[in-house]
Amino acid sequence: MRKILVVGAGQSGLQLALGLQSHGYEITLMSNRTADEIRCGRVMSTQCMFHTALQHERDLQLGFWESQAPRVEGLGVSVAAPDSSRPVDWVGMLDGIAQSVDQRVKMAGWMETFAQRGGQLVIHGAAVSDLDYFSRAYDLVLVSAGKGELVAMFARDASRSPYTVPQRALSVAYVHGLGPRPEHPEFDAVRCNLVPGVGELFVMPTLTFTGRADILFWEGVPGGPLDVFQGIKDPADHLSLTLELMERYTPWEYARATKVELTDANATLAGRYTPTVRHPIGRLPGGGLVLGVADVVVANDPVTGQGSNSASKCAASYLDSIVSHGDREFDEAWMQATFDRHWESARHATKWTNAMLAPPPEHVLDMFGAACRLQPVADRFANGFDDPSDFENFFYDAAKTEAYLAAVCEGTA
Numbered sequence: 001m002r003k004i005l006v007v008g009a010g011q012s013g014l015q016l017a018l019g020l021q022s023h024g025y026e027i028t029l030m031s032n033r034t035a036d037e038i039r040c041g042r043v044m045s046t047q048c049m050f051h052t053a054l055q056h057e058r059d060l061q062l063g064f065w066e067s068q069a070p071r072v073e074g075l076g077v078s079v080a081a082p083d084s085s086r087p088v089d090w091v092g093m094l095d096g097i098a099q100s101v102d103q104r105v106k107m108a109g110w111m112e113t114f115a116q117r118g119g120q121l122v123i124h125g126a127a128v129s130d131l132d133y134f135s136r137a138y139d140l141v142l143v144s145a146g147k148g149e150l151v152a153m154f155a156r157d158a159s160r161s162p163y164t165v166p167q168r169a170l171s172v173a174y175v176h177g178l179g180p181r182p183e184h185p186e187f188d189a190v191r192c193n194l195v196p197g198v199g200e201l202f203v204m205p206t207l208t209f210t211g212r213a214d215i216l217f218w219e220g221v222p223g224g225p226l227d228v229f230q231g232i233k234d235p236a237d238h239l240s241l242t243l244e245l246m247e248r249y250t251p252w253e254y255a256r257a258t259k260v261e262l263t264d265a266n267a268t269l270a271g272r273y274t275p276t277v278r279h280p281i282g283r284l285p286g287g288g289l290v291l292g293v294a295d296v297v298v299a300n301d302p303v304t305g306q307g308s309n310s311a312s313k314c315a316a317s318y319l320d321s322i323v324s325h326g327d328r329e330f331d332e333a334w335m336q337a338t339f340d341r342h343w344e345s346a347r348h349a350t351k352w353t354n355a356m357l358a359p360p361p362e363h364v365l366d367m368f369g370a371a372c373r374l375q376p377v378a379d380r381f382a383n384g385f386d387d388p389s390d391f392e393n394f395f396y397d398a399a400k401t402e403a404y405l406a407a408v409c410e411g412t413a
Contacts, residue, residue: 001026002327005138007126008145009033011047011103012294012311014110016142019060019319021119028138029114032125032145039108039209042266043174046217047103048072048190048204048305050386051096053312064109065101070205070212072098074189075382076181077368079196084251090371091189092382098190100206100215102174103308128153128284135288140322140330143282144293153282154292160277160350167275167357168199168219168301169227173235173242174206174267178214179256190305193250196359199226200303201250213263216242219303222272225249229270238268275301275357277350280339281332291335293318298346303356305385306349317342348388355396363398367405374408 002025006017009031017029033041049057057063075098076091115121124130128149135141143150181191193201199220206213220226226245232238239262246254262268278297282290294311321338328334360368371378384390394404407413 002139003028003137004322005030005134005141007131007141007143007150008293008296009038009107009111010044010144010294010311011107011308012315013142013144014107014114015057015060015062015312015315016144016293016318017119018062018110018114018117019315020322021114021117022060023319023323025322026120027114028120028122029111030122030124030126031111032123034123035108035111038111039104040266041104043172043269044103044107045307046172046202046204046215046302046305047308048098048100048206049308049312050094050098052386053309054096054099056312056316059316062110062113065105065207066099069099069101069207070188072100072190072205073187074184075385076183076189076191077371077378077381078191078193078250078252079365079368080193080249084249086252088368088372089183090378091184092371092375092378092380094386095383096386098385100204102206102208102213105207105209126150131290132284132286132288135284135286135290141288141290142293142318143290143296145296150282151278151296153284153290154278154280154297157277157279160347161275162354163275163357165274166222166272168303169222169229169272170270170302171218171220171226171229171238171242172269173216173239174208174213174263175216175239175257175260176210176213176263177260178203178216179259181256191253193253194360195249197221198224198249201246201253202305203253208263210263214260216246216257216260217302218242218245219301232270235262235265235268238270273299273301275299275350275354281335289332289335291318291330291338297339298343298350300350300353301357304349304353304388306353306388309386310346310349313345314342317345345389348391352384352388352391352395361398363401364395367395367401370405370408374405376408376413377405
């Protein structure tokens with residue numbers, strides 16, 4: 001039986017560990033926190049997973065909360081004008097539902113499932129020296145812990161990393177009591193509110209351990225009016241500032257948030273990080289090699305909601321590459337080929353995310369405006385969150401955008 005060590009208990013690490021476990025591999029999972037510590041800790045993310053990523057979970061019979069989580073049927077875009085009006089406001093319908101589960105709920109539950117199924121769970125914050133020791137006892141070491149000294153083993157790929165500093169200041173609050181968007185009270189949708197030159201507000205339904213909730217997520221241009229959460233320790237102050245900014249920049253969202261309250265004492269988060277693609281192979285002091293997973297090697301800004309989706313897709317791709325490799329050695333060539341296969345998908349999410357961090361060009365604004373009156377345009381943009389590769393066909397190039405919009409108007413698209 002082949003032995004594999006997975007370091008990190010997030011979306012990719014746990015999904016991969018559980019997937020390998022189901023194929024009969026002897027898996028050790030290292031986490032720096034217990035399931036209870038994760039469950040009782042601070043919120044970790046703003047995940048909303050679309051059809052493809054959810055299907056990867058279903059394939060492994062890991063969709064434990066699918067019947068409980070809100071069914072997200074659409075994705076809407078609003079663009080704010082300087083007078084706080086909405087010259088652009090529409091919702092595209094998704095071909096398959098999306099869902100969000102608080103990662104404290106999911107990761108704690110998956111970790112307990114891994115242990116119940118006979119996996120070896122080690123609660124220990126891994127250092128490079130630990131991996132140097134453990135690498136001799138395992139056929140393969142996978143690193144999916146995206147912070148700390150372990151990440152330093154993976155060199156930045158400058159050719160794929162256009163940014164050297166954070167492009168957004170991030171602020172998150174999980175709340176109960178948010179009212180429905182009056183434009184579509186009959187179904188749930190993720191709402192993307194773009195405030196040009198200032199930042200973005202995302203509002204998404206989720207499931208947390210206290211039931212249905214919503215995530216209020218500000219992405220602020222650094223140094224701008226939304227970059228004000230750093231240093232705020234009191235969760236109540238964090239929520240108050242979140243709502244104050246909503247009232248100022250997105251009053252249509254604030255109107256349904258006047259009665260919200262935090263889901264729990266750990267329901268807020270703030271921070272920032274630089275979007276970075278890294279080389280996938282880490283070299284240990286003793287000469288061993290480790291393979292980076294998901295956001296260890298491809299870390300995008302959350303502005304397009306690709307984090308948990310890309311992590312799930314990476315885990316599924318790596319799982320297939322490992323199983324299909326049989327009993328052969330997991331050597332450097334295999335590691336590079338495994339990452340390259342994943343990158344064929346991940347590069348589209350990275351390109352789109354980096355594009356959305358920049359001011360939108362005129363042809364993209366034209367497309368957003370056209371989506372107000374052309375439902376197929378709204379639907380296609382919404383479904384790009386599930387399959388970002390489609391943006392190559394109509395988003396980046398002004399001529400392609402113009403041709404696509406003309407074809408929709410003529411009824412030939």
